[in-house]
Amino acid sequence: MRGTRCAPDAVDRLPGRRRFSQYDRRSPDAPATGTIPMDSSRQQAKTGMEFTEEQIERYARHIVLREVGGVGQAKLLNARVLVIGAGGLGSPLLMYLAAAGVGTLGVADDDTVSLSNLQRQIAHSTGRVGVPKTASARETIAALNPDVNAVSHETRVGVDNVLDLVADYDVVADGSDNFDTRFLVNDACMFARKTLVSASLLRFDGQLSTFKAYRGGGHPCYRCIYPEPPPAGLVPSCAEGGVLGALAGAMGSLQATEVVKEILGAGESLSGWLVIYDALAANWRKVRVRPDPHCPLCGDSPTIRDLSVHVRQDPA
Numbered sequence: 500m501r502g503t504r505c506a507p508d509a510v511d512r513l514p515g516r517r518r519f520s521q522y523d524r525r526s527p528d529a530p531a532t533g534t535i536p537m538d539s540s541r542q543q544a545k546t547g548m549e550f551t552e553e554q555i556e557r558y559a560r561h562i563v564l565r566e567v568g569g570v571g572q573a574k575l576l577n578a579r580v581l582v583i584g585a586g587g588l589g590s591p592l593l594m595y596l597a598a599a600g601v602g603t604l605g606v607a608d609d610d611t612v613s614l615s616n617l618q619r620q621i622a623h624s625t626g627r628v629g630v631p632k633t634a635s636a637r638e639t640i641a642a643l644n645p646d647v648n649a650v651s652h653e654t655r656v657g658v659d660n661v662l663d664l665v666a667d668y669d670v671v672a673d674g675s676d677n678f679d680t681r682f683l684v685n686d687a688c689m690f691a692r693k694t695l696v697s698a699s700l701l702r703f704d705g706q707l708s709t710f711k712a713y714r715g716g717g718h719p720c721y722r723c724i725y726p727e728p729p730p731a732g733l734v735p736s737c738a739e740g741g742v743l744g745a746l747a748g749a750m751g752s753l754q755a756t757e758v759v760k761e762i763l764g765a766g767e768s769l770s771g772w773l774v775i776y777d778a779l780a781a782n783w784r785k786v787r788v789r790p791d792p793h794c795p796l797c798g799d800s801p802t803i804r805d806l807s808v809h810v811r812q813d814p815a
């Protein structure tokens with residue numbers, strides 16, 4: 500049924516939503532969502548978007564949340580997110596962002612699905628072994644939510660294309676599996692003034708943070724934590740060191756949560772914080788990360804002023 504249309508702010512005023520809100524406030528078991536400050540711009544969003552009845556039903560559990568509401572859901576539907584890597588982190592990221600109704604999802608990956616991916620890369624399936632990961636992810640997204648326009652970037656993200664790629668998106672989520680890409684994406688997002696939500700995995704450990712150093716004032720970048728990539732061979736890759744499959748789900752889902760919060764302007768941003776998860780110890784830590792005045796990218800006297808540092812020097 501696509502009959503009645505309803506503007507986002509009108510959805511906020513729906514009787515059903517009001518009933519839910521009043522019930523939630525009275526319930527002793529209700530989460531303390533009221534303590535999360537809202538972005539004032541949320542109230543002023545001019546989306547020009549109307550919801551179909553189908554969309555109101557699909558996103559009902561978002562719309563009843565005070566921090567999302569109809570206006571927030573419209574923001575999600577208007578948002579453009581680039582996910583780099585359709586692998587262990589990229590799979591839950593893409594699936595939760597698609598389910599949330601993020602309107603445009605860019606998928607950047609140059610790999611094909613292999614059998615050893617399926618232990619954790621849940622956007623793909625056994626029947627798609629050998630298929631490009633971008634095509635497989637698009638199929639999964641299309642089956643989940645036809646509202647989402649999934650855009651394939653079947654290419655290796657590199658120094659020659661990264662700025663063009665990120666330029667088309669509001670938020671970048673890095674789920675890549677190597678340090679070269681992670682540093683490149685950090686630097687590109689700084690120069691392109693894009694918010695970056697970055698996660699990484701190894702064995703039983705995961706890390707997550709949000710970077711918006713382009714804003715200055717208290718916002719660090721990835722290089723403020725790790726000034727430069729480790730020497731080749733020092734830190735094993737997941738292929739060498741292994742990774743617990745479900746850890747990718749935990750970290751990728753957290754990463755999707757932070758992307759959605761950045762789009763909504765809801766809650767507290769993870770910029771300036773690093774979340775560290777030790778799955779074996781079942782321990783989460785959230786540690787403060789401050790901008791480094793000596794950071795080569797965002798410090799007081801930056802030495803990295805373009806992406807030329809990433810151009811590979813061929814041996815003479």
Ligand SMILES: [Zn+2]
Nearest residue numbers: 720723794797
């Ligand atoms: Zn920095």
